[in-house]
Each structure stands twice: as C-alpha cells, then as structure tokens.
Amino acid sequence: MKNVHTAPVEVLSARSDGAFFTEPHEAGWADEALAMVYVREAAGPLPSMVLRAQISADGARWFDHPAAPLQIGKTGGYGLPLTHFGNWLRLAGEVSGGPANGSPTFVIDIYWILKG
C-alpha cells in the first residue's frame, strides 16, 4: 500500500500584496506532490495571486519547477500537481490588486498532499 501524507503549510493565512514563500518541505519519499490551495476570502479591486512551485537541492537555494504556475483571482479551490521535484519543495507567491489600505488580499489554506 502507498504512503500518503497531507501537510498543512498555511492555515487561515492572511496574505496582503507582496511576495511570500511557504516553509520548506521535504518530500523525497513521494512520487507525486499536489499543492491544494483553498482561497477563503479575496478582497480589493483586482485581487491576484501567482503561485509557483519551487525546488531545491539543499533547502537553501531555490528556483522554479517547470510546472506552470497557478493563477488565482477569486475564492475557491486550486490544485498544482507535480512530479520530478526531487526532495525539497516550497511555493512562491506573488500577491497584487488588494485593498489600498494594505489589509489582506487573500485568506488561504495551502496543503501539500504527498503520495508514494
């Protein structure tokens, strides 16, 4: 039987305009990784979040995985499936179009669902 593991890396996370990175996660045992993103709230004139999967050999030096990034603009669920990611994983987010007063553009949950 395969192993499966769901790791909550952002829970009820309030994200304002700007860049962020999720905490590094080691997933070398897994054949596949699926980032599941739940957008609970979206605010502002044109809320937008681009989420890229990033990979690393050592957990310190990161670059983009070849998978196409997630483009997020409204509430709902989003999935970013990955294979051939090696061991270290994180997500890089770029948020824009939020409220002018700097209050959160999005409230999100992010999980890694790992299987292998």
Added chain:
Amino acid sequence: MNTNQGNLQQALMRADPRLSRFNPLERILHFDDFDTGQHGWQGYFPDYDGWSDYPERYQPVDAVDQAIEKARRDPRMRIDRKLPFGPRAVPMLSSLTSWDVGTAGSLSGTYALKIPTLPQAGSKVFAQKRLGSPWRGKFRVETWFCFKGEPADFRLGETDIRALYLTFDVMDLHHIREQGQEPSRWWPALRYHNAEDGKLVRRWQANVGSEGVKDGAWEYLEDGGQDLGFNRAATKYQWNYLRFTFDLARHEYVDFHCHGKEFNVHGRQHDPHPPLEGWRASTDKCPGLIGTGFGIETATDKRCFLYLDAVVVSATES
C-alpha cells in the same frame, strides 16, 4: 511475565538489529521506524472550540472565530500561544540533505522524522501522538535523536536552539473511580535547556508548573547538566539515545537516561504549582490519555530542527 519469558524476549530483541539498540518494557505499544512512514506524528494544534453548547468549557479556550481574530490582530500574543494560523512548521520525513554532503540519511536508513521551527525567535514546534495505555503500569518512550540549526548560513548554529522537549499529558482511566480513586491529570515532561542569550546552558529540566504541558514552569534537575552530541559542523549529524519511563498508577517518574547518563529522577512527581483548576484539572473527554510530544524551540530568527530516527513506546501491565 516470568523470568524465562523475560530472558527469551530480551534475547529475541537483542538479536533483532532494529530493536537491539532499544530497551523496551515487556509490551511494545508502537515501534515507529520512519523509513516506513510518518506513523501518525502530527503537528500540535491547540484546543479550539466551536463548543458554545459545552457548559463546562474552559473559558480561555476561544471559539474558533475569536481565535482567528486574536491570532490576526493581537500583536502582544505570545507566538507559542497563538493558534498556528498563517505559515506553519510541521513534522515531515527528512532525508537529512544539505549542500555539502548531500543526503546523510538517518541513523538506520534514509528517513528520520524532522520537527522544524519557523524562522522566528520563540517558535516552538511539536510532533504529537495521543494514545491510551490499556494498563496502569510503567510507560516508556525511547528514541534516537539529533538536533541542528538550519545550515543555510554555514554557521554552527548550536546557540540558536533554545530547547528540546519531551512532554506528556497524562490522565487516569475513569474506571479507577470504581476502586474509590479520583482520576487526575499530570505532566511528566522534560526540557533540555540548550542555550539562552547566545550562551550554552545544556541542562535538563522537569515541568513543575501549571502554565502548560509544554510551558512549565521548569526546574533544573540537580544532576541535569549534560553535553549532548551536537558535532562540529552544521551538517554533521550525531545521534543521541534517550529513554524516559514513568509510572501511570503512582504518578511518578521511574527513570530517565540520555546519551549514556542516568539521571536521578526516580520518584519525582509533577505537583503543578499553582494547582490546575476547573476544566484544566479535569480528565473529562480524555480518560487514559497519554499525549506524547517531541519538540524544539528556536532562540533566534533561524529555523532549528529536531530529528528522530525511530520511536519505541512500551509498557508493563502492572
């Protein structure tokens, strides 16, 4: 168990390379080899409510909407008291991989359980498992562990790690009421105070308080001084053995051994001061709980990691 059975069991375990480096009691409740999975060691998430219909709920436990509001807006809240909303550091299976040597692997295979902190001073992260012993005898936890700071800055990082934790939230089984005893709650818990203000402390402590299972207050063991194996580079992992035993019926520490040293804890009790009150003292909803937590706390804005190679939990029937 008679002597012959005991000798046979010991001989069989000593002949098994997986168990020979442990000293379990007569019944193994679980043997968690992290080369085969995460074995249910999960992040800690404090109690939250949603139980507005629960008449005896402990008032400081907020309803979840209140907790969200506080975690978002109250900057005075201690970081380790916030419900962990936002970015989370969670236990994971690690291959101990770094820029210089690549994959170091674990003590006995490829994977160890890694408990990481956030890169935020005071971040304290636990891996948890909750079980109930069917017996009221002795209860023992053993592991092989090592701990490190994040090696990204190439510094040794030894003083970035404030403390390591092995904590237990223990509650009596409720059927002892039939024997005229009132169930109660206690916290056998150990903390390795590694460093403070950039200086090494390296002394073991025990929980003597009622602040929390993981929050002390803490008292240094008289013979608590110990230099654990840390090694001389940020990516050289050196494994330490640990064994802790307590008595579920007597509410007493039985023994504590770490890295070759036997500490004088026999007979120690956790007599919380000030006493636990109301809901916190109650065993309601958790009879027979033995909630185990392995944890690590960072002293600086740097991630720190506790690695466990395997965990063996064992018990005696009486």
